[in-house]
Amino acid sequence: DAGITQSPRHKVTETGTPVTLRCHQTENHRYMYWYRQDPGHGLRLIHYSYGVKDTDKGEVSDGYSVSRSKTEDFLLTLESATSSQTSVYFCAISDGLAGGLNTGELFFGEGSRLTVL
Amino acid sequence: AQSVTQLGSHVSVSEGALVLLRCNYSSSVPPYLFWYVQYPNQGLQLLLKYTTGATLVKGINGFEAEFKKSETSFHLTKPSAHMSDAAEYFCAVSTIPGGFKTIFGAGTRLFVKA
Numbered sequence: 001d002a003g004i005t006q007s008p009r010h011k012v013t014e015t016g017t018p019v020t021l022r023c024h025q026t027e028n029h030r031y032m033y034w035y036r037q038d039p040g041h042g043l044r045l046i047h048y049s050y051g052v053k054d055t056d057k058g059e060v061s062d063g064y065s066v067s068r069s070k071t072e073d074f075l076l077t078l079e080s081a082t083s084s085q086t087s088v089y090f091c092a093i094s095d096g097l098a099g100g101l102n103t104g105e106l107f108f109g110e111g112s113r114l115t116v117l
Numbered sequence: 118a119q120s121v122t123q124l125g126s127h128v129s130v131s132e133g134a135l136v137l138l139r140c141n142y143s144s145s146v147p148p149y150l151f152w153y154v155q156y157p158n159q160g161l162q163l164l165l166k167y168t169t170g171a172t173l174v175k176g177i178n179g180f181e182a183e184f185k186k187s188e189t190s191f192h193l194t195k196p197s198a199h200m201s202d203a204a205e206y207f208c209a210v211s212t213i214p215g216g217f218k219t220i221f222g223a224g225t226r227l228f229v230k231a
Contacts (some may be wrong), residue, residue, distance in 0.1 A: 031217050042223035082222040096217040
């Protein structure tokens with residue numbers, strides 16, 4: 001299994017509080033992603049990173065920020081959580097397709113279930 | 118910008134019948150296309166992918182998909198469904214300009230009837 005660890009795995013918080021989810025990888029993959037999964041919407045890209053300190057917005061970035069100061073860590077922050085941000089959050093990593101052995105496959109963490117009351 | 122549309126949020130087939138899950142994409146640059154499967158309470162795992170070369174690609178568990186550029190489609194098929202195929206299936210598109218941004222479709226839940 002790809003070395004991806006998400007923390008915390010479960011969190012319950014109140015509206016208006018800040019929340020940070022952490023994704024840690026041991027694969028030295030260049031690309032890292034944060035998705036949220038909601039019924040009927042599949043996986044929607046929040047933010048992604050294509051290198052240390054290189055990040056970009058996804059489809060549903062409003063209300064979220066990210067940081068990547070090291071290759072292995074990608075943090076997702078909800079500055080002021082709202083009930084609409086109740087979801088399951090998945091981190092994913094990829095080596096892309098730039099090299100001969102790179103497969104382009106995304107490897108997923110186990111998910112972090114966030115409930116905002 | 119790229120996008121993915123999966124036709125049918127739910128598909129039901131009988132065991133032994135053909136499985137066909139539809140995926141259409143939109144991309145302004147050459148796309149890389151993937152199908153992932155998610156079993157209940159698990160993460161996603163790769164079924165198959167198209168990057169370059171042969172447009173008919175084979176994956177795990179007897180699934181295959183054909184990239185049709187003219188139709189902007191990448192439909193997933195399996196000749197004979199098995200009960201263990203019941204899961205949710207996601208089509209995804211990646212593009213290299215923009216840092217290998219990967220967008221998923223909304224998913225299709227496959228039910229297999231005995």
